[in-house]
Amino acid sequence: MIPIVIVNPKSAGGSTRESWSSIASDLRAHFGPFKVAFTKAAGDGTILARKYAAESASLIIACGGDGTINEVANGILESGADAELGIFPSGTGGDFRRSLEIPGSHREAARALREGRTKRIDVGRVSFTDHYGGPASRYFLNVSSFGLAASIIGRVKSNKALEWLPLGGVRGRASFALSTLQEVVGLDAASVLVKIDGGEERPLLTVNFCVANARYFGGGMLIAPEAKLDDGYFDVVNIGDIKTAKILLNAYTLYNGSHLNLEEVKSIHAKKIEARPAGPDVQIETDGELPGRLPAVYEIVPRALSVRVPHS
Numbered sequence: 001m002i003p004i005v006i007v008n009p010k011s012a013g014g015s016t017r018e019s020w021s022s023i024a025s026d027l028r029a030h031f032g033p034f035k036v037a038f039t040k041a042a043g044d045g046t047i048l049a050r051k052y053a054a055e056s057a058s059l060i061i062a063c064g065g066d067g068t069i070n071e072v073a074n075g076i077l078e079s080g081a082d083a084e085l086g087i088f089p090s091g092t093g094g095d096f097r098r099s100l101e102i103p104g105s106h107r108e109a110a111r112a113l114r115e116g117r118t119k120r121i122d123v124g125r126v127s128f129t130d131h132y133g134g135p136a137s138r139y140f141l142n143v144s145s146f147g148l149a150a151s152i153i154g155r156v157k158s159n160k161a162l163e164w165l166p167l168g169g170v171r172g173r174a175s176f177a178l179s180t181l182q183e184v185v186g187l188d189a190a191s192v193l194v195k196i197d198g199g200e201e202r203p204l205l206t207v208n209f210c211v212a213n214a215r216y217f218g219g220g221m222l223i224a225p226e227a228k229l230d231d232g233y234f235d236v237v238n239i240g241d242i243k244t245a246k247i248l249l250n251a252y253t254l255y256n257g258s259h260l261n262l263e264e265v266k267s268i269h270a271k272k273i274e275a276r277p278a279g280p281d282v283q284i285e286t287d288g289e290l291p292g293r294l295p296a297v298y299e300i301v302p303r304a305l306s307v308r309v310p311h312s
Contacts, residue, residue: 003034003086004052006045006072008064011091016064023063023090023106030110034061039068049075053083059308060084061113065091066142070287073305077123077139084306086113092219093288096142099214099229100309112310120303121229124213128284128296136292139301143217143224144286146275146294147190147208147239189241191278192294196236196270203278205241207264211273211298212237217288218254224267225257232302233269240264273298 005027009017016023027034037048049060049072060083062072069087076083088109089097100119103109123139130136189205210217212224212235224235242264253259260267276295283293 001035001052001055001057003032003059003061004048004057005034005036005061005063005088006039006048006052006068007036007090008039008045008068010039011064011068013092016090023088026106027063027088027110030107031114039064039071043071045071046075046078049073049083050079051075053079053081056081057083059086061086061088063088063090065089066093066096066288067091069096070138070140070142070289073123073141074139077305082306084118084308086308088113093217095216095219096214096287098216098220099142099227100307101312102310113308116308116310118306119230119309121305121307122213122232123301123304124211124234125299125301126211126284126286126296127299128292128294130292138286138291139304140213140286141305142214142287143210143212144284144296144298145208145210145217146192146282146284146296147206190282192282193276193278195274196268197272201274204238206238207242207247208239209275210237210239213300221254222257223254223259225260230303232300233271234273234298234300235267236270236273237265237267240266271300 007016007020009020039045039048045062045068052060053076060072060076062069062085068091073085076085087097087102089102089104094104102112123141124144125137125139126144127135127137189207192204192206193201194204195201210223212227214229215222215224215227217223224237227235250259250262253262259265274297281293283290284296
């Protein structure tokens with residue numbers, strides 16, 4: 001089969017739909033022939049990727065943001081086939097592509113798909129409680145977290161204050177910044193119970209608890225600067241009970257990785273994390289989506305997925 005490109009036309013605030021003819025032209029000129037399938041609703045990326053992987057597609061390319069990449073990866077992994085994941089970025093955040101050093105430009109990304117190499121990477125698997133109170137699980141490539149990031153993403157998805165801005169990255173970044181400020185003001189740490197690699201369960205106060213397979217999240221925050229995609233471990237980063245003013249004064253540290261030097265921030269390596277709330281419900285986010293809430297179990301799945309990456 002020729003490569004399959006699964007496109008989320010709603011990515012980048014809908015600008016992928018508006019500029020698809022130009023995007024397709026760049027992809028065809030600098031990568032080669034492909035077959036295209038468009039998603040219509042949440043979850044379609046997983047369904048399509050699972051179908052094409054089962055039909056022996058060797059390369060399935062996700063065209064969209066981190067959520068689209070997550071869905072396509074889940075479809076490949078669920079199929080049990082050894083299809084390779086390709087990434088053609090057309091979203092707002094682009095966090096996972098940063099860890100793989102995939103170019104943001106359409107032309108350069110297309111060349112990287114054509115000339116790149118195959119890399120086996122770890123994936124995370126999280127089992128949690130879905131929005132209906134039942135058990136659920138999914139794979140993630142980038143970061144899954146609970147606390148502030150999940151609250152910000154929830155607010156971004158419901159924020160109507162910036163609809164006057166044009167579609168695309170400007171609106172996405174502005175919405176994220178506004179939502180962050182709105183959530184940080186009056187922030188309270190969540191109380192949870194956490195068990196690491198089968199050890200003793202311990203109480204923990206957290207503003208944000210990140211289980212990182214890759215390095216970036218939140219639209220460019222270098223949350224886990226030492227994370228490696230093929231070392232068989234998560235980088236677990238906990239931002240503890242930190243005051244609002246200190247968060248605002250040190251926000252820049254999240255973009256250069258120096259937040260790990262703050263006394264309220266702790267980081268360890270782990271293969272399995274179990275977390276449950278010690279108080280009110282706590283939502284989780286996974287690769288920028290909000291699939292459910294704690295309790296949750298995070299497990300690393302070593303070298304589970306083949307990904308096309310640029311030649312180093």
